[in-house]
Amino acid sequence: MAAVRCSTAKRSYNVTLLPGDGIGPEVVAVAKDVLSLAGALEGKASNQSLSLSLSLGPMRVEFRFQEKLMGGAAVDAYGVPLPEETLAAAQASDAVLLGAIGGYKWDNNEKHLKPETGLLQIRAGLGVFANLRPAAVLPQLVDASTLKKEVAEGVDIMVVRELTGGIYFGQPRGFGKNDKGEDTGFNTEVYSASEVDRITRVAFEVARKRRGKLCSVDKANVLEASMLWRKQVTSLASEFPDIELSHMYVDNAAMQLIRNPKQFDTIVTNNIFGDILSDEASMLTGSIGMLPSASVGESGPGLFEPIHGSAPDIAGQDKANPLATILSAAMLLRYGLGEENAAKRVEAAVTETLNNGFRTGDIYSPGTTLVGCKRMGEEVLKTVESQSTVALNS
Numbered sequence: 001m002a003a004v005r006c007s008t009a010k011r012s013y014n015v016t017l018l019p020g021d022g023i024g025p026e027v028v029a030v031a032k033d034v035l036s037l038a039g040a041l042e043g044k045a046s047n048q049s050l051s052l053s054l055s056l057g058p059m060r061v062e063f064r065f066q067e068k069l070m071g072g073a074a075v076d077a078y079g080v081p082l083p084e085e086t087l088a089a090a091q092a093s094d095a096v097l098l099g100a101i102g103g104y105k106w107d108n109n110e111k112h113l114k115p116e117t118g119l120l121q122i123r124a125g126l127g128v129f130a131n132l133r134p135a136a137v138l139p140q141l142v143d144a145s146t147l148k149k150e151v152a153e154g155v156d157i158m159v160v161r162e163l164t165g166g167i168y169f170g171q172p173r174g175f176g177k178n179d180k181g182e183d184t185g186f187n188t189e190v191y192s193a194s195e196v197d198r199i200t201r202v203a204f205e206v207a208r209k210r211r212g213k214l215c216s217v218d219k220a221n222v223l224e225a226s227m228l229w230r231k232q233v234t235s236l237a238s239e240f241p242d243i244e245l246s247h248m249y250v251d252n253a254a255m256q257l258i259r260n261p262k263q264f265d266t267i268v269t270n271n272i273f274g275d276i277l278s279d280e281a282s283m284l285t286g287s288i289g290m291l292p293s294a295s296v297g298e299s300g301p302g303l304f305e306p307i308h309g310s311a312p313d314i315a316g317q318d319k320a321n322p323l324a325t326i327l328s329a330a331m332l333l334r335y336g337l338g339e340e341n342a343a344k345r346v347e348a349a350v351t352e353t354l355n356n357g358f359r360t361g362d363i364y365s366p367g368t369t370l371v372g373c374k375r376m377g378e379e380v381l382k383t384v385e386s387q388s389t390v391a392l393n394s
């Protein structure tokens with residue numbers, strides 16, 4: 001897959017933290033602590049083998065964190081949603097962990113001063129065209145799903161969303177007047193063949209590591225950009241004969257995700273359909289507060305962020321679910337740094353914390369223990385430590 005690191009020889013990493021706005025700083029603070037502890041415990045585990053330590057150098061995984069402003073916070077401090085300094089720091093780091101951006105305060109800003117514009121700029125600036133959004137229903141959270149147990153149970157979907165093209169970036173766009181002198185607003189959905197090919201290849205490779213099924217979602221019955229999309233995806237299928245490829249129109253896909261989500265394994269789709277379908281898929285899992293994401297490009301650092309937004313309705317109240325950001329940190333370890341063991345440790349700690357019955361409000365069900373963002377973080381930290389014992393003994 002593009003830009004995914006596999007070596008664990010380098011064990012000291014520069015990670016840029018972009019907390020952003022709203023609940024962003026709350027969830028990033030928690031995920032930072034989890035990353036640090038998981039890294040430190042790697043050192044503990046590997047101290048067991050002196051010869052391995054000598055051959056590979058210090059085994060403790062160390063993070064040098066630098067925090068930068070972006071989004072609304074950067075508009076307020078610097079007058080732009082993505083300061084040059086923030087982009088340069090992100091580009092020079094090994095991986096980037098982002099919280100969320102946006103909020104009521106900046107909703108009526110002009111486009112170039114919107115927090116969301118900063119988000120698009122950093123995705124483009126890092127060239128992270130492939131956005132992986134896994135939506136898996138954990139057994140512990142089946143009851144938190146709004147769907148019937150038999151529909152939600154066992155769902156395990158990976159949405160591969162094209163992230164740096166399509167209608168988000170297409171030209172022309174803007175405001176104008178029509179023949180009647182009325183105000184208009186317009187955007188352009190445009191994809192080149194090579195843009196479709198590179199995201200499709202990533203998706204086929206992802207499907208190959210999963211259950212071997214890829215569904216390409218488009219609107220090829222209406223949109224030219226989707227007609228090209230379907231043609232390119234179809235023509236690449238011969239390179240991946242082991243993968244079962246299907247196509248589905250996006251309106252049907254939105255319906256099928258609720259009707260029978262278990263029919264899906266890997267979904268590949270464009271920027272805007274991926275945005276919408278991944279929020280929809282998140283509700284199968286119980287909450288948008290559970291869904292992490294990894295965005296990677298051909299080279300350079302990856303960008304890791306929960307799929308949710310800045311949740312201004314609960315910001316500053318210690319109510320946010322930090323698990324999506326903690327799981328994004330696990331994806332950072334796996335896809336950004338090649339630190340598979342530490343990634344597994346973090347994921348196992350999240351599962352264990354849920355097994356221990358702790359729930360933030362968005363995933364609460366009777367009989368479980370309601371906690372806030374900070375406490376959930378503390379509980380995950382406790383179980384990260386206990387995972388190290390498992391790792392040492394296994």
Ligand SMILES: NC(=O)c1ccc[n+]([C@@H]2O[C@H](COP(=O)([O-])OP(=O)(O)OC[C@H]3O[C@@H](n4cnc5c(N)ncnc54)[C@H](O)[C@@H]3O)[C@@H](O)[C@H]2O)c1
Binds near residue numbers: 309
């Ligand atoms: N990647 C991003 O930074 C990102 C993503 C989506 C939206 N946004 C921005 O966020 C702002 C709010 O957008 P929105 O309200 O449409 O979407 P949102 O994802 O912020 O919130 C939608 C709903 O989900 C809840 N929610 C979201 N994350 C949660 C969490 N971790 N724990 C518990 N509940 C959670 C919120 O309280 C809210 O009720 C807007 O400015 C939007 O542009 C940013």
Ligand SMILES: CC(C)[C@H](C(=O)O)[C@@H](O)C(=O)O
Binds near residue numbers: 116119120275309
């Ligand atoms: C805030 C917005 C620009 C962003 C997107 O549309 O990509 C968000 O919804 C997301 O899913 O990350």
Ligand SMILES: [Mg+2]
Binds near residue numbers: 275276279307
């Ligand atoms: Mg979205």
